Amino acid sequence: MFDIIVVGGGHAGIEACHIASKFNLKVALITLSSVDIGSAPCNPSIGGIGKGQVVREIDCLGGLMGKIADMSGIQYRILNDSKGYAVQSTRVQIDKELYAKNATKLLESIEGISIIRDKVLSISKDEHFCVSTREDIYKSKKLIITVGTFLNGKLHCGNESFEGGRIDAEKSDGLVDIFSNIKIRNVRFKTGTPPRIKKSTINFDKLIEQKSDPETVNFHILHDQNRIIEQKSCYLTHTNENTINIISENKEKSPMYNGQISGTGARYCPSIEDKVFRYPDKDNHHIFVEPEGLSTDLYYPSGISSSLPKDVQLEFVNTINGLENAEIVKYGYAVEYDVIDTTNLNSGLEYIDIPGLHFAGQVNGTSGYEEAAGQGLIAGIHASMEVLGKVAPNLSRNDSYIGVMIQDLITNRRDEPYRLFTSRSENRLSIREDNTHLRMIHYREKMNINDSFDEYLKKLKEESEFLSNFIQNTSLDLREVLDYCDKTHKILEKLEKRIFVSDILKVPSVDPVDFLKYILKKSNIKCSFPTIRTCAISSKYLGYIDKNSNYTRKISRVDKMKLDHNKLLASNNISFECKQRIKKVRPETFNDLKNINGIRQATLAFVASGSY
Amino acid sequence: MKDYFDSSDSIIALSSGSLGKSAISVIRISGPIEPGILVKYLSINGPIEPRRAYFSKLYDESNKLLDEVVLTYFAAPSSYTGENVYELSVHGNPLNIKRIIRFLIDKLDLRDAAKGEFSYRALRNKKLSLNQIEGLDLVLNSDSGFAIDSGLELLSGNIDTDYDSLRKSYLKLVSLLEVVINFSDDIGEKESLDLFKVEFYNFKNYAHLLKGRSSVDGDSLIKPKVVLYGKPNSGKSTFFNRILKRDRAIVSEIEGTTRDYISENLYINDINFEIIDTAGIRETDNLIESKGIDFSNNLLKRSFYRVCLCKEVPSDISVFDLVIKSHSSYGSIEPINNGPIGPNPSGPIGPSPSGPIGPSPSGPIGPNPSGPIGPNPSGPIGPNPSGPIGPSPSGPIGPKFNEVIFNSESSRFIVEADLTDINDDFDEFIKRLIFFKFEQSILNSPIVVPRHRNVISKLNLLIDDFSNLLELEKDFGIISSEISNMGALIEELIGQVRVDDVLDNIFANFCIGK
Numbered sequence A: 001m002f003d004i005i006v007v008g009g010g011h012a013g014i015e016a017c018h019i020a021s022k023f024n025l026k027v028a029l030i031t032l033s034s035v036d037i038g039s040a041p042c043n044p045s046i047g048g049i050g051k052g053q054v055v056r057e058i059d060c061l062g063g064l065m066g067k068i069a070d071m072s073g074i075q076y077r078i079l080n081d082s083k084g085y086a087v088q089s090t091r092v093q094i095d096k097e098l099y100a101k102n103a104t105k106l107l108e109s110i111e112g113i114s115i116i117r118d119k120v121l122s123i124s125k126d127e128h129f130c131v132s133t134r135e136d137i138y139k140s141k142k143l144i145i146t147v148g149t150f151l152n153g154k155l156h157c158g159n160e161s162f163e164g165g166r167i168d169a170e171k172s173d174g175l176v177d178i179f180s181n182i183k184i185r186n187v188r189f190k191t192g193t194p195p196r197i198k199k200s201t202i203n204f205d206k207l208i209e210q211k212s213d214p215e216t217v218n219f220h221i222l223h224d225q226n227r228i229i230e231q232k233s234c235y236l237t238h239t240n241e242n243t244i245n246i247i248s249e250n251k252e253k254s255p256m257y258n259g260q261i262s263g264t265g266a267r268y269c270p271s272i273e274d275k276v277f278r279y280p281d282k283d284n285h286h287i288f289v290e291p292e293g294l295s296t297d298l299y300y301p302s303g304i305s306s307s308l309p310k311d312v313q314l315e316f317v318n319t320i321n322g323l324e325n326a327e328i329v330k331y332g333y334a335v336e337y338d339v340i341d342t343t344n345l346n347s348g349l350e351y352i353d354i355p356g357l358h359f360a361g362q363v364n365g366t367s368g369y370e371e372a373a374g375q376g377l378i379a380g381i382h383a384s385m386e387v388l389g390k391v392a393p394n395l396s397r398n399d400s401y402i403g404v405m406i407q408d409l410i411t412n413r414r415d416e417p418y419r420l421f422t423s424r425s426e427n428r429l430s431i432r433e434d435n436t437h438l439r440m441i442h443y444r445e446k447m448n449i450n451d452s453f454d455e456y457l458k459k460l461k462e463e464s465e466f467l468s469n470f471i472q473n474t475s476l477d478l479r480e481v482l483d484y485c486d487k488t489h490k491i492l493e494k495l496e497k498r499i500f501v502s503d504i505l506k507v508p509s510v511d512p513v514d515f516l517k518y519i520l521k522k523s524n525i526k527c528s529f530p531t532i533r534t535c536a537i538s539s540k541y542l543g544y545i546d547k548n549s550n551y552t553r554k555i556s557r558v559d560k561m562k563l564d565h566n567k568l569l570a571s572n573n574i575s576f577e578c579k580q581r582i583k584k585v586r587p588e589t590f591n592d593l594k595n596i597n598g599i600r601q602a603t604l605a606f607v608a609s610g611s612y
Numbered sequence B: 001m002k003d004y005f006d007s008s009d010s011i012i013a014l015s016s017g018s019l020g021k022s023a024i025s026v027i028r029i030s031g032p033i034e035p036g037i038l039v040k041y042l043s044i045n046g047p048i049e050p051r052r053a054y055f056s057k058l059y060d061e062s063n064k065l066l067d068e069v070v071l072t073y074f075a076a077p078s079s080y081t082g083e084n085v086y087e088l089s090v091h092g093n094p095l096n097i098k099r100i101i102r103f104l105i106d107k108l109d110l111r112d113a114a115k116g117e118f119s120y121r122a123l124r125n126k127k128l129s130l131n132q133i134e135g136l137d138l139v140l141n142s143d144s145g146f147a148i149d150s151g152l153e154l155l156s157g158n159i160d161t162d163y164d165s166l167r168k169s170y171l172k173l174v175s176l177l178e179v180v181i182n183f184s185d186d187i188g189e190k191e192s193l194d195l196f197k198v199e200f201y202n203f204k205n206y207a208h209l210l211k212g213r214s215s216v217d218g219d220s221l222i223k224p225k226v227v228l229y230g231k232p233n234s235g236k237s238t239f240f241n242r243i244l245k246r247d248r249a250i251v252s253e254i255e256g257t258t259r260d261y262i263s264e265n266l267y268i269n270d271i272n273f274e275i276i277d278t279a280g281i282r283e284t285d286n287l288i289e290s291k292g293i294d295f296s297n298n299l300l301k302r303s304f305y306r307v308c309l310c311k312e313v314p315s316d317i318s319v320f321d322l323v324i325k326s327h328s329s330y331g332s333i334e335p336i337n338n339g340p341i342g343p344n345p346s347g348p349i350g351p352s353p354s355g356p357i358g359p360s361p362s363g364p365i366g367p368n369p370s371g372p373i374g375p376n377p378s379g380p381i382g383p384n385p386s387g388p389i390g391p392s393p394s395g396p397i398g399p400k401f402n403e404v405i406f407n408s409e410s411s412r413f414i415v416e417a418d419l420t421d422i423n424d425d426f427d428e429f430i431k432r433l434i435f436f437k438f439e440q441s442i443l444n445s446p447i448v449v450p451r452h453r454n455v456i457s458k459l460n461l462l463i464d465d466f467s468n469l470l471e472l473e474k475d476f477g478i479i480s481s482e483i484s485n486m487g488a489l490i491e492e493l494i495g496q497v498r499v500d501d502v503l504d505n506i507f508a509n510f511c512i513g514k
């Protein structure tokens, strides 16, 4: 008898069973033997805009993703480097093989986790969950399903199609039969992946090199600035007219355009076919050529995911600058799969009608390893604390991207795979990568694990309080400031004789982190780097954050207004099209309604005034 | 909305005529209260039917007569508030009303309605939409056709197209911002930034357009004030009486005859103007007169149309819309120097000197036999060319105004006339000038709802600040935060958010109920 069984060893499954073990529970991870634990079937990178924030949130809540990414990271980059701290995100290229190895090793080393390599055949529930595999039967109090694209998965590559969650792996067909009561969305989702290219056949001289950035801060908060393994470069190249022509000529061979695939792909992650047919005027598309690992021979050409027949894939790849003689090792494919209707889940990602059953990851219609991991962690925390008879904290959308994601998922149905963007958050200035530990600490406290990690976070918090005080209350002699300006050739206007540290941190041309470091050194004050960085940046944004909350406070009050969608549907003042959408999404709050695509302004005004 | 607005109570308030002003007053009750409870204190036999008026005596608990009343009952949900509503017409003596309200509160377990609470209930019970209430406010609070039109437009739920353009442009702006932040790798760093900046200037233009439309004070258009201003004995009261066609103000050759201002309704083409005769401006030791002069100066500031009467044209006439030089032979002749006000802020509205509209500035109008007659014949707006304005050469000879000059420097008209000896055409001409400015002012649909004007002005301030910031700040966190502030204002403008504020404001200023 297990406390928790997790089905599926992807990024969601890893976090779910790992965090459960932190609560000292007995956990089983049942996963197909044909698939690696923590495998990265698509792009070989972790992080990205919005996603980097999630990785750090997972990390500060005690998850594994950041740690494993660092242990396997071969190229670091800060995205939006020049656009200000609030919109910056970290992305790390990973060695895929190493990532899976590290993930497996870490889980295997944990006593409370039993890894079971088997295929689930059926699941039933009486008092407990009863999971039958080919080999055995397992029982548990809670069950977390993280089967990714394996729910009724179907692969497409040209006119060939197979049943399966991805290439080389079986699909989890059993699950669909078992959960005949589970509401599946009546649209199937689709995702794709590009062909993989053999390193020795790439002409790197023709590509633009992007080296790993040594300044980027590692994901795991306990790791220092040093990289753990050797670093590699990524490369940039472009498509051209010839590439486009070949794809255009083969339109009828594309499963997505000839009707073979009915699933909906994400508009933000188009296949090369999508790009060509939707934006016919553009022939110059970026392609990042990324190494899949240190020792592997595979390169991942990001930006040309495709499900065209194999010969066409090779033909268009060879038109690309630097890839003229490239050989394809694995062909691109698209996969179609079923997703859960997440509006039937609660904030612990628990299926409301079947208590104790949680869903996390791509099966919930999200895309991306990071989104999956974030959900796995939340499902794991909730299931665990439930076993222990405690109430798990709900992450708020006001201080976390995970909170934004969970709320979006459970309140809204979408027509395409869900991906986090920083714009989904209303508080971009205060939900940043650099202050993640301060945002997560109160959730960590409520999880009540109380290990050395919590002590470390507490220390950082105290340090930040001290440093914020210092910033607000310390004034400097003009001379000190001018010294700094001389050193960095910055010109400050309108200097008073004495000036507060906080005022200088707000000056647009001053880098707040650099300046605060300088002043602390002069004042002989020692602080850890995460604290200096966070305090400097927070201080820079403080005034703007206050201003914004003044403007948006009342709006957020209206956003919370509860709606009765049946009444909306009965109203004479709402147009037919709007009603169609309302029927589909069933908004519960005004904010849900606002977020539905294509809802008319008049409808919103009408509903907001409470007149429906 | 205030939390103390609790719908489970029944509420009461005087709903017509403020205390002590009218012979009959209407007391209104709204809430769950059943008719049977009220009937106990009335001389009505049997149940009360909805929508019928009952004449009845109202007794207190000891059967003492309180008043004779007319009761009308509107059953929920077919009433103004959607609840049971009772209207009691009672005798309008303030003491009587107070006594009855106190009695009813006591016996029927009612409570005093908060300001605007009746309308709030109407809104909450889906009887009115937010915009409709704003529209209703305009309709009920005004007796001018213009305000009623604007109010009706809101009532019918039309969303202004300029608002829509602004919102669309904002959406575009935000999308481009997101492109810069999330997808500049795909679109290109510089390209996405350029697109964003271009759209910002578009957006700014839309906001400025709305600012232009709200620059004319809405109140001044709802019942536009026409002020007569000038030195004593310049003929203000004379002109006032002329245009009203009756002897309303005292006219005399004594300086300082008019001490308190007098205002009257003046209808021009069904638009209700308020014409105001004021105390003449001069140095005085008399306390009352000097108070009157203060009024004159204040009214000048607040008026829609400003007429200066004088014997000698002042050097700076930019503050006035029209200068009338009279032939009064009384009093001193040096021109007034204008009070503490700057030039007319609404600018040179009125016949454009260069445009094809209105009287031609170059042609002398009046008894010039060779010049163009009256206003420019080609102009479609402005004083009607075919109308009987000004003594045309072929027209009746006799009393005349001697000269109409268009002062091109200030783009103002200066009219010279003997106010005691001129025919009605003169008055018509002046009325046309006044109406012309009014027409011009409403031509670009001024925004009159105070809440909208307020938000538009805030939005423009924010945008102008941001334009400066955009030069300096490369931090897109800050940029997006500022843009989101603008979004908050736009949502507020279009009425889908900040319902609370709006309701507070409207109900506090709302005339029905309380």
Ligand SMILES: Nc1nc2c(ncn2[C@@H]2O[C@H](COP(=O)(O)OP(=O)(O)OP(=O)(O)O)[C@@H](O)[C@H]2O)c(=O)[nH]1
Binding pocket: B230, B231, B232, B233, B234, B235, B236, B237, B238, B239, B250, B251, B252, B253, B254, B255, B256, B257, B258, B259, B278, B279, B280, B281, B309, B326, B327, B328, B329, B330, B417, B418, B419, B420, B421
């Ligand atoms: N002949 C002639 N007399 C005028 C004219 N305008 C005004 N008067 C006379 O001038 C005197 C003053 O006129 P009012 O209209 O009382 O002047 P007012 O500007 O109202 O003066 P105050 O009320 O004292 O500020 C009266 O006797 C008028 O009859 C005019 O155009 N021609």
Ligand SMILES: [Mg+2]
Binding pocket: B236, B237, B238, B249, B250, B251, B257, B258, B277, B278
């Ligand atoms: Mg007078």
